Amino acid sequence: MTVTCQTCGHDFGVGQWYQCPHEPYRGTAIPDDVPGGFWVENAWREPRKFYSQSAYESALAADNKMLAPRWSPGSKHLDRWVAMDAQTLENARVLVSRQSKESREGKS
Numbered sequence: 001m002t003v004t005c006q007t008c009g010h011d012f013g014v015g016q017w018y019q020c021p022h023e024p025y026r027g028t029a030i031p032d033d034v035p036g037g038f039w040v041e042n043a044w045r046e047p048r049k050f051y052s053q054s055a056y057e058s059a060l061a062a063d064n065k066m067l068a069p070r071w072s073p074g075s076k077h078l079d080r081w082v083a084m085d086a087q088t089l090e091n092a093r094v095l096v097s098r099q100s101k102e103s104r105e106g107k108s
Contacts, residue, residue, distance in 0.1 A: 002011045008020050017023050037051040043065060050056040060066055071078045 002013045003018075004011050005018075005020060010020070012018065032052045032054050034051055034053065037049045038056075039047050039049050040056060041047045043060060044063070048059065050059070057067070069078055
């Protein structure tokens with residue numbers, strides 16, 4: 001089955017992009033299954049084996065648990081989430097100096 005583009009008059013079919021230019025689709029689907037499965041040893045009292053990431057996440061959700069990735073120095077997979085900008089650090093400095101100044105004046 002082919003369709004003619006109303007903009008350029010090009011005939012395109014299944015697997016081609018429907019907007020100009022009409023190139024083949026190059027996307028990929030990431031599978032959810034894990035061939036051979038994987039063992040999880042630190043979420044429950046007994047180790048469990050899962051054959052897909054969604055089954056693992058569903059089991060965690062059923063027990064009111066969730067994945068909590070943590071950054072560690074040298075990590076190739078996560079960015080550092082706890083970085084502070086200069087304005088936040090300046091605001092903290094002002095708050096801390098204000099508190100220490102008030103406590104010195106009140107104790108005298």
